[in-house]
Amino acid sequence: MRAIEVSGLEREFEGAIRAVDGVDLEVAEGEIYAFLGPNGAGKTTTVRMLTTLLRPTGGRALVAGHDVVDEAAEVRRAIGVALQEAALDPLMTGRELIALQATLHGLVGAEATRRGDALLARVGLAQAADRRVGTYSGGMRRRLDLASALVHEPRVLFLDEPTTGLDPVSRKAIWEEVAALNREGTTVFLTTQYLEEADNLADRVGIIAKGKIVAEGTPASLKAEVGKPHLEIGLADGSAAQAERVCTAFGRRLPEKEGKVLVELEGGAAEVAKVVRALDDAGIAVESLDLVEPTLDDVFVAKTGEHLEGDIEQAPAAAEAG
Amino acid sequence: MNRLGVNLRVVAALGRRSVRQTFRRPQLFAPILVFPTLLLAIQTGGAGGAIELEGFPQVNGFLDFMLAGAMVQACLLAGNSGGIALAVDLEMGFTDRLFAAPISRFAIVAGRLAGTAALGAVTAVWFIAIGLIFGATIEGGVAGAILVLALVALSAMAFGGIGAAVALYAGRASVVQGLFPLVFVILFLSDAFFPANLMLEPAGTIAEYNPLSLIVDGIRELVVGGLDAGAVAEALAAIALIGGLSIALSAVALRRRLRLGA
DSSP states (O other): OEEEEEEEEEEEETTTEEEEEEEEEEEETTOEEEEEOOTTSSHHHHHHHHTTSSOOSEEEEEETTEETTTTHHHHHHHEEEEOTTOOOOTTSBHHHHHHHHHHHTTOOHHHHHHHHHHHHHHTTOTTTTTSBGGGSOHHHHHHHHHHHHTTTOOSEEEEESTTTTOOHHHHHHHHHHHHHHHHTTOEEEEEESOHHHHHHHOSEEEEEETTEEEEEEOHHHHHHHHOOOEEEEEEOTTOHHHHHHHHGGGSOEEEEETTEEEEEOTTOGGGHHHHHHHHHHTTOOEEEEEEEOOOHHHHHHHHHSSOSHHHHHHHHHHHHHO | OOHHHHHHHHHHHHHHHHHHHHHHOHHHHIIIIIHHHHHHHHHHHHSGGGGGSTTOOOOSOHHHHHHHHHHHHHHHHHHHHHHHHHHHHHHHTHHHHHHTSSSOHHHHHHHHHHHHHHHHHHHHHHHHHHHHHTTOOOTTHHHHHHHHHHHHHHHHHHHHHHHHHHHHHHOOHHHHHTTHHHHHHHHHTTTSSSOGGGSOTTHHHHHHHOHHHHHHHHHHIIIIIOOOHHHHHHHHHHHHHHHHHHHHHHHHHHHHHHHHTO
């Protein structure tokens, strides 16, 4: 059975604003699916529909085999949700929040306490469990939010921008925890603005722009669609023309960048050693050599004509300012 | 556990959270206990001679007369604070956590109202204690004090419904906060702090028909007169009217919010 099946999903807001415009997607059991797109692309609106927080205005979505409109209660029993901004009460302690979350899912008594303690220990918050959430760092809040979403051992976990605004260390800690959960069998649907997050964590990526999915596949297959890796070769003065002649044998020459010779490798990364040998045989002194793989941003540019990076660069700063 | 059991546990858990939240956030706590206590002290100290006025009800002292008003004022402010807290939950997205859980959506509002009722009970105990310490007597005895506690708790829940309805409709704490001055207008147009029969017109007539006056009278009678089933029944009817309307409005506002996904 598919963990998530979506067909023609739409959501229109007042003023004929179509935030989600006919999204189709499938997520297999045990998969990590990343929904990648800039701010306002429709990621959060899609997640809110899949988690029953928002009714679709068109199309259909099944989560854990249940319709998000007609069987909303069954969907809620099967899912864990950690929403954007880590909506936590700063006046509660971590332990109180986990206990409340357990109560919301019908867990009581010793079982609820045992699960709560285990989860707090798992996310490294056992020592801080009796402190108010208001005193937690951003990373601690995200980890607490993640723990609270797991209290009832959900089949499908929804994470809406789980690392937005976090420092690299905290971000990595969340990634490791999500990957570990997935290895234990939890299906994960996450939204992100971070290329690196989608690339490292996801089995498959859906790129969304202006409410529509513009590309979908594994990170490797998406990148392979838009081009091959290329070499950026830094050279001593005067040898560029000679290097270009040597490199032509390995693939198409790309426009020069910052004085470096760029060549697309027809045979992929496996040809790097051959290029180095050929340059050496020709007596060309190489100052630097970088293998550049296509990124998901290249995919985004190819599909939409716009860069995703601008939003990504600004996201942490915006989060800190807010 | 069956669904009803789960939802009752959720109401209790959210009620506990609501009480804890109030005691941990001074801006929610202060209006409920501190302001009514200060007003009670100022009015009792400054206007105690009012009991000598012709037509003023027969009471042991002005503090005895004022206790009911202070309690109802605290209830109104508890309802307002509950609404503010709910709006803050909506603003920061905490309610999404609750809406995404497999519980009755109305349990979320009921939990908040249960917390407000508990805070009402706390204020009743507080003002009865203050009254007894400063020389007032509860003519209804222990049974009267228990009835006062119940009426105050139910009043707080009924007024909490108004705060919840506004919070769910507007979704902004600043809007609910805007009700604050209205609380005092409604209070001063009842016989909470002054007998309706001694007010100038049209205030006296408004106070006479203000359902708040029935609640105040029911509580006051237990303090200054004794056990009066009629007065208690009238207070309960007024609470049922306000509570029924406010909770129905809350339910409508909740349905609207869920429909719009706001």
